[in-house]
Amino acid sequence: AQKVTQAQTEISVVEKEDVTLDCVYETRDTTYYLFWYKQPPSGELVFLIRRNSFDEQNEISGRYSWNFQKSTSSFNFTITASQVVDSAVYFCALSEGVNRDDKIIFGKGTRLHILP
């Protein structure tokens, strides 16, 4: 069965600090997708990234970067030079199956507080 674990329930950092959100997943499938979503206070989940299980190349998008390591079944998310607007709940997610979004399993989320 697939499972996503986000061990950090809540994190608080001061603005401009770097912060890493951890994600560990479990799956028996060799083909899967991993995702990160952001849920700001408004409640609407926003897609951030999708990573194919065959692509372990790390990705950087502005202040965001993702580190995918199959050897440790981890898909960690780092925010560099954090800003107050980054305050939100962040969810790591996993999907298996022929169609990658057949069933997306979300972790419990990490609530990130960026303090001014």
Place this chain on the structure above:
Amino acid sequence: EAEVAQSPRYKITEKSQAVAFWCDPISGHATLYWYRQILGQGPELLVQFQDESVVDDSQLPKDRFSAERLKGVDSTLKIQPAELGDSAMYLCASSLHRGTGELFFGEGSRLTVL
């Protein structure tokens, strides 16, 4: 920018009453999802539609929950009768194609059952 519309935004009801939520996905999105998010938890899939057909409703409590997407566009999720444990955020999402994994979510409907 196109959005997924949901209503009502908030709903307070008494247990044993019926409640309904409506979702209008982004135009052209064939796949529609209903998720339930309990406070402090991640979203859990209730039902997934591909056009008007149900693809997955294995986690939908069918004794009290029902969902339909009659014309393959907007969708309704109904709970009857509501129970205290149904208090949660009900999120609708859509995607253009199956297989992308990129879901577009609405702002959700927050249900409180008293």
